[in-house]
Amino acid sequence: MCCADWWKRSYFNVELFARLCYLNVLLSIVIVCAERETMEPVTLLFALTTTLYLVASLLYLTAMIGKRENAGRLGRWVLLVGVVAHAAVFAVRHSMVSGTPVTSLHESLSFFAWCLVLLFLLLDLRFRLSVMGAFAAPSALCLMIFSALSPDVVVPLNPVLRSWLFPLHISFAFLGNAAFALSFGAGVMYLIQDRMLKSKRFNRLYRMLPSINVLDQVNYTCLSVGFPFMTLGIITGAVWANLAWGGYWSWDPKETWALITWFLYAGLLHGRLTVGWRGRRAAFFSIVAFMFLLFTFLGVSLLFNGYHTFEVFSMP
Amino acid sequence: MNIVVVGLSHKTAPVEIREKVAFEADALEDRLAQLLALPYVSEAMIVSTCNRVELYAATMRPEQVCVELQRFMAESHGLTPAVLNPHLYSYACQDAVRHVFRVTASLDSMVVGEPQILGQIKTAYGHACDCKSAGLVLNRFMHKAFSAAKRVRTETAIASSAVSVSYAAVELARKIFESLENKTVMLVGAGEMCELAAKHFVRYGVSKVLVTNRTYSRAETLAESFGGVAVNFANFREQLHRVDILLSSTGSPDYVIHAADIKAACKLRRYEPMFLIDIAVPRDIDPAVGKIDSVYLYDVDDLQGVVQANLKEREKEAIKAEEIIDQEVLRFHEWLANLTIRPTIVALRKQLEGVRQKELQRTLSSLGNLDDHERKMLDAMTSAIVNKILHHPTRLLKQLNCDDDKLRYLDAVQMLFDLSIQPPSDDMAELPED
Numbered sequence: 001m002c003c004a005d006w007w008k009r010s011y012f013n014v015e016l017f018a019r020l021c022y023l024n025v026l027l028s029i030v031i032v033c034a035e036r037e038t039m040e041p042v043t044l045l046f047a048l049t050t051t052l053y054l055v056a057s058l059l060y061l062t063a064m065i066g067k068r069e070n071a072g073r074l075g076r077w078v079l080l081v082g083v084v085a086h087a088a089v090f091a092v093r094h095s096m097v098s099g100t101p102v103t104s105l106h107e108s109l110s111f112f113a114w115c116l117v118l119l120f121l122l123l124d125l126r127f128r129l130s131v132m133g134a135f136a137a138p139s140a141l142c143l144m145i146f147s148a149l150s151p152d153v154v155v156p157l158n159p160v161l162r163s164w165l166f167p168l169h170i171s172f173a174f175l176g177n178a179a180f181a182l183s184f185g186a187g188v189m190y191l192i193q194d195r196m197l198k199s200k201r202f203n204r205l206y207r208m209l210p211s212i213n214v215l216d217q218v219n220y221t222c223l224s225v226g227f228p229f230m231t232l233g234i235i236t237g238a239v240w241a242n243l244a245w246g247g248y249w250s251w252d253p254k255e256t257w258a259l260i261t262w263f264l265y266a267g268l269l270h271g272r273l274t275v276g277w278r279g280r281r282a283a284f285f286s287i288v289a290f291m292f293l294l295f296t297f298l299g300v301s302l303l304f305n306g307y308h309t310f311e312v313f314s315m316p
Numbered sequence: 317m318n319i320v321v322v323g324l325s326h327k328t329a330p331v332e333i334r335e336k337v338a339f340e341a342d343a344l345e346d347r348l349a350q351l352l353a354l355p356y357v358s359e360a361m362i363v364s365t366c367n368r369v370e371l372y373a374a375t376m377r378p379e380q381v382c383v384e385l386q387r388f389m390a391e392s393h394g395l396t397p398a399v400l401n402p403h404l405y406s407y408a409c410q411d412a413v414r415h416v417f418r419v420t421a422s423l424d425s426m427v428v429g430e431p432q433i434l435g436q437i438k439t440a441y442g443h444a445c446d447c448k449s450a451g452l453v454l455n456r457f458m459h460k461a462f463s464a465a466k467r468v469r470t471e472t473a474i475a476s477s478a479v480s481v482s483y484a485a486v487e488l489a490r491k492i493f494e495s496l497e498n499k500t501v502m503l504v505g506a507g508e509m510c511e512l513a514a515k516h517f518v519r520y521g522v523s524k525v526l527v528t529n530r531t532y533s534r535a536e537t538l539a540e541s542f543g544g545v546a547v548n549f550a551n552f553r554e555q556l557h558r559v560d561i562l563l564s565s566t567g568s569p570d571y572v573i574h575a576a577d578i579k580a581a582c583k584l585r586r587y588e589p590m591f592l593i594d595i596a597v598p599r600d601i602d603p604a605v606g607k608i609d610s611v612y613l614y615d616v617d618d619l620q621g622v623v624q625a626n627l628k629e630r631e632k633e634a635i636k637a638e639e640i641i642d643q644e645v646l647r648f649h650e651w652l653a654n655l656t657i658r659p660t661i662v663a664l665r666k667q668l669e670g671v672r673q674k675e676l677q678r679t680l681s682s683l684g685n686l687d688d689h690e691r692k693m694l695d696a697m698t699s700a701i702v703n704k705i706l707h708h709p710t711r712l713l714k715q716l717n718c719d720d721d722k723l724r725y726l727d728a729v730q731m732l733f734d735l736s737i738q739p740p741s742d743d744m745a746e747l748p749e750d
Contacts, residue, residue: 067473193491194610197488197491197492197612198606198612200614200618200621200622202621202622202625202626203625206491207629210494211490211491211492211493211494212491212492212589213492213493213494213589214494276586276587277587278586278587278588278610279587279589279609279610280609280610281587281609
């Protein structure tokens with residue numbers, strides 16, 4: 001009788017576990033096919049990280065939809081292991097190219113995912129919101145999948161560009177991006193919950209999402225973390241450009257768009273701090289600004305020619 | 317042994333009937349004694365709340381006892397059975413167990429999942445224990461009912477959302493502010509509902525209460541009861557920017573709070589969210605206020621909407637709860653069935669064993685000089701005969717599921733073999749012998 005009950009109660013988890021195993025196999029096949037070449041330790045680690053992000057995503061979604069706090073707690077640990085495994089990927093790549101391993105699109109997306117997860121885990125220390133996990137973990141997973149699909153080429157850095165500023169520049173820039181991505185997530189959730197409260201619809205979504213005050217706080221915290229990072233990213237970039245090419249600013253498309261995005265975020269932060277913007281307006285603004293950021297990050301690199309296209313890093 | 321329930325509830329009887337049949341707490345001792353004096357009733361219990369009056373009894377004769385309890389219910393309140401019976405429900409055996417488990421788990425309540433009923437049944441059981449009218453069966457029955465109720469409470473979300481208007485307001489406030497600590501509540505007008513909601517808010521951590529009313533003295537007395545501050549009605553609008561949650565219930569025919577008031581307050585409080593609750597009919601707050609950014613305006617109907625949504629959610633959870641109840645009913649029923657059958661089986665075995673021993677001794681003494689081996693053979697043969705004869709009836713008795721059938725078979729066995737059954741516990745009344 002007792003055993004029968006146990007089985008019934010843990011049915012959900014058993015089902016989940018089976019589904020995870022299945023997806024795990026599927027994903028491994030996809031990754032192996034995408035790579036085609038022989039599996040190297042890096043690729044294995046990469047696949048492991050992706051799988052861990054996948055498991056964490058499912059756990060967080062379970063926690064949110066099924067209202068199971070335990071799943072969220074487990075998801076946090078899985079994500080922690082994932083972020084460590086992911087760090088190992090970069091460590092191995094670093095030794096392979098003997099330089100900062102963030103030069104190709106593949107590496108950039110993967111590094112973005114790593115920053116996102118890292119920042120989320122730090123944010124989680126304060127807010128403990130499994131709902132944010134249900135945004136951050138799947139986002140990281142998507143980035144990893146896109147990263148796996150883009151060609152994995154090891155690009156040795158152009159000697160002109162070799163500098164201690166390079167790792168600093170990309171770390172600041174990507175941490176800023178990740179923080180803004182989280183503030184975007186919180187902003188979207190804010191707008192949804194605000195709409196639920198205003199239209200007086202008390203559905204599932206209303207029950208799942210946290211209070212608007214908390215979402216506003218998360219949005220603000222991420223903004224106030226992301227802005228200094230972005231600023232430092234731009235400054236280090238300028239200094240590095242001066243070292244490499246002898247000019248701080250050359251109105252390269254990336255620089256222009258980054259500046260526009262920076263002004264948007266500066267405006268938002270200013271509005272929040274002095275005019276007292278908050279809530280809907282701030283959430284909406286952070287969503288728009290993130291669209292600009294996405295364009296700066298991906299659109300500019302892929303559409304325009306300039307210093308930041310991924311090919312420029314390679315040897316002339 | 318069986319459980320019988322006779323009673324009425326808000327679902328079967330109007331309040332005029334319910335108030336007539338309610339048992340007073342002072343008279344419970346006498347009533348329980350009267351119940352135990354009824355024929356075939358071995359244990360008894362009385363539950364009497366404003367929404368239900370029920371009699372529980374443990375008995376070997378459920379059908380007769382049902383009728384007896386119905387008559388008792390009517391007679392002890394000076395009513396005729398003809399008046400009362402249409403409102404009464406009676407359950408016996410498994411149905412009775414299920415009914416009581418559902419009642420205790422608050423699945424049969426007017427507001428499904430409300431927590432009071434469990435306490436009320438515990439009190440009723442306490443009375444029965446004090447009066448020694450609860451014995452082996454009811455003790456176990458009640459403990460199983462309580463543990464089933466606990467399982468329902470912990471394994472389903474049946475009681476996790478607000479189903480009263482004033483508590484729904486608190487729930488909403490927490491979806492806006494997360495924590496209510498250090499928040500300020502203002503009461504505009506001193507309605508009863510306002511007061512109740514304010515009490516809930518204070519219990520959830522609201523630290524400051526402002527009260528305003530057209531008659532200042534009324535505001536002062538109300539403010540005192542919350543440890544709050546009274547504000548002059550003429551200039552309460554100047555305080556609006558300090559208010560996080562506003563409850564309004566004046567008797568004014570026109571709007572008391574206009575969009576311009578709130579807009580000004582919002583600016584002053586740097587667009588921190590505001591939660592406005594308009595309990596008054598006609599409304600006090602201009603509905604246009606609800607369109608302002610980060611201002612959430614709810615009127616009575618909206619709060620009712622929250623309650624309705626939550627009730628629907630509870631109904632969903634109630635389905636899960638019914639499954640838990642099913643499991644628990646089955647478990648208790650197994651125990652009860654065992655309790656009923658075992659004495660008969662034991663008595664039957666004893667009876668036949670006695671016959672066997674007697675006849676064996678007689679045969680052995682008349683046969684005279686037998687060696688040990690032959691004696692053992694005879695002994696083994698006779699006990700094999702007894703076992704073979706008993707095998708089928710025993711299995712049949714154990715397998716019988718329907719209570720009435722079982723009772724009939726048990727009666728038949730007892731009559732056919734002239735068995736006298738020892739009751740399983742001392743505090744059970746003596747069973748009649750046929």
